[in-house]
Amino acid sequence: STDAPGTSAPDQLTGRVVLVTGAASGIGRAIALAAAQAGARVVVSDLQPEGEQTAQAIVDAGGEAFFVPCDVADAQAVEHLVAETVNHFGQLDVLVNNAGISGGAQLAHQLGVDAWDRVIAVNLRGPFLCARAALPHLIAARGAIVNIASTYGLIGAPLAAAYCASKGGLINLTRQLAVDYGPQQVRVNAVCPGYIDTDMGGGRARLSPAEQAAAQTRREANAARQPLGRQAQAVEVARVVVFLASGAASFMTGSVVTVDGGCTAT
Ligand code: NAD
Structure with missing residues (x-):
């Protein structure tokens, strides 16, 4: 079990089956690769x-992985995702709720209701749907959930009403699930990344030159907000997720762990 104390390699995930949502890019991809490495x-x-490319990268490195397309806001698709997982690997030990969207930058009174609904659907309903489908298997495995929230779930940030609300909701959903499933030895924790260098964090992949310049300005401003003076790489979040998923974190549940270079310490 992921929570057994005294295992020989408590920080490892050997033998565990880990499901990562939103794992095509950014933090989710880094989590999938780090879990496979563990x-x-x-x-x-x-x-x-x-x-598919994330799964292929794991297989190329000698690991075991496969890809299942899924919109986490779609209850039926999520049921299918968990069923595929268990059909293929026979168990599910760890759910990482990572899929998320920012929903764009708007003042609340200018934010479309549809935009609000979509952010809540992906960032809050999604983790609920995934937990709902996964929990029977996680109970059997005495497993764990790691929710990728955000420092924006802890503080109010400009132009991010739906995002802040969704991540704040995810943080308290984390605590709530920890209460209900602790007695069954399922641990549920949240990670709150600060500014991470991904597409969401201002990465370059699909941007025009003008957008790239704006993204660079934003990255520098974000770096200055964090006492460590830089944006993080996705792997620096992934390592903490692997720790929380593993037996090394055997007495941690309901915890909200910031990985933010000190951003929320100021
Ligand atoms: P990203 O945009 O690089 O990756 C997000 C992934 O989620 C993408 O591959 C996307 O296709 C997928 N996705 C989006 N909607 C989905 C849906 N409905 N169903 C399934 N997958 C979906 O962003 P990222 O920076 O890697 O973000 C990952 C998580 O980390 C998000 O929950 C985000 O809110 C959180 N986060 C990011 C930062 C940051 O600075 N980058 C900071 C704090 C929290």
């Missing part, structure tokens, strides 16, 4: 078909 068999899921 010995896990990994189910890579994403809305985008590029998730």
